[in-house]
Amino acid sequence: MQSTVVMTGASRGIGRAAAERVLRRSPHTHLLVVARGSCGARLSAELGAGGHAVSYVAADLGSLGSVRSAATEILDRLDGGELPPLRGFVGNAGTQYTNALTEGPDGFECTFAVNVLANHLFVRLLEDRFAPPARIVITVSDTHFGDFRHNLGMVPGPLWRSPEVLARTGAFPRPDTTAAGRTAYSTSKLAAIHLVHEYARRLPAGIDAVAHNPGFVPGTGLARNADRFSRFAMRRILPVMTLTPLATSRSAAGQHLADVVLGTTEAPTGSYVDRDRAARSSEESYDPRRERELWDAAERFTAVYAARRRRSPDSGRPPIG
Template sequence: MKHTIVMTGASRGIGRVAAEQILRQSPDVRLLVVARGSSGAQVATELGKGGNTVSHIAADLGSLDSVRSAATRIRDLLDSGELPPLHGFVGNAGIQYTNALTEGPDGFEATFTVNVLANHVFVRMLQDRFVAPARIVITVSDTHFGDFRHNLGMVPGPAWKSPDVLARTGAFPEPDTAAAGRTAYSTSKLAAIYLVHEYARRLPAGIDIVGYNPGFVPGTGLARNADPVSRFAMRRILPAMTLTPFATSRHAAGRYLADVVLGSIQAPTGSYVDRNRVDRSSEESYDPRREGELWDAAERFTAARAARDAFTLSRPCRRAAPNTA
């Protein structure tokens, strides 16, 4: 039966591989890619070769107004029948800056906007359009552990603060440095896991949400805002690490992501999927107080009025606590 999967971050890197794998493994999928400007049309054309059904909607994930407009358009297409029933959302897009001072048009720090708030707007505004069984997958990162084993010392660990602080520029010491930008990244990925846990409590039965960690994947576009030396290292030197257990190849990470999306990798709602298996995320990532606090803040920041009017998700839990593997 034809069904729709909405995906961000399908233009390049592991997302592009995952999109190709999803279409190859599930010919009934109508893939809707969300991308900036004209890149979505190009990606949709390329992915649509061979008879695949792929369409696109333009959105700048750094602008919450743009994300709301895209989500509203998707709702309209689903309601009109132009898109088949919605069975999946993949929030794969992510960004890392060389500072913690980059501000988006909504006044929020740009890393937090793209990696946390954009996904929240999409899920919140589409939540009553999902048809069970449905799966939401948010790409997270093992940088949230903050130890050498998981990031080889390349990314500082998260530095959690009040969401009202994290959402604004200058949240970390020496905010004009690359270290602060990387701290903003790892902290945003911890925040994403918190929201996965909170959604797992709130979403109705049959609509599952999981966090997917691809591991360290050299050669993707994540470092596109880095300095020239770092970009060269990511493209030309660090890919050799995929021959070791410390890194994942782009193809393998994309294939695992597709398997998570399609349910080939079984994962209970609220799970943390480390590459191709359910595992436990960091001890810090299990904190119901922070999860609820972040949810409330994300609601305030995104002001998702349309979603609240259409369908309210309430606490207390319908489900057990998130999977702790």
């Protein structure tokens, strides 16, 4: 059966490896990649080589207005019959800054905007076009545990605050430091797990939501905003760790992500998949009160962009809420 999977973060690293595997393993899939600027045309051409069905929409994930425009284009193409039924969304794009002071065009701290709000807006705008069985996969991180075993001392653990505080710059101590930027990253990944739990409660039956942790994967573009030494270490030194159980190669991580997307890895809705199997996320990540609070805040933050067009009379299913 022909189907569409929408994917962010497919241009490099884990996402690129996962996109290639999805297309190899599932030739009936039309992969629609969301990429910034002219990158999308090049990426879709490269991934589509050999006859694979790949297209793109342009978006800057740091701008909710841009996310809205991209989602609207996807909806138009689905409604016009240009794309087969929507059966997947993969929120794989992520960012990490060297401070907690970088503000996006909508007034939100950039890490929170990209890692949390962009995914939430995509889910909300596309939710009533999913054709069950469908799966939403959000890439998270084991840095949300906050201990040495999971972060190797490289990333501070999450520091939860009210969502109203987390969404704005300066949420963490010494906000101009790299430590604050990395704290914003680990906290945003905890927030993403909270929202996956909430999606599992609210989405209709047949639309699953899963959080996927690729583990520590050196050599990706995540450290592109870091200092020169950190970028060098990520590219040239830390990849050696993939020879140990402490790290995962890009190809293995991409394979694991693709298997979650395609449903090869068993994971009921609301699951946390650690590399290639369902596991428990941190104890802190299971907090229904905090999850509802974050849901309500994300709804407020994205409300001006989230007005959806009325579905056709035969669509039948109301939006979640």
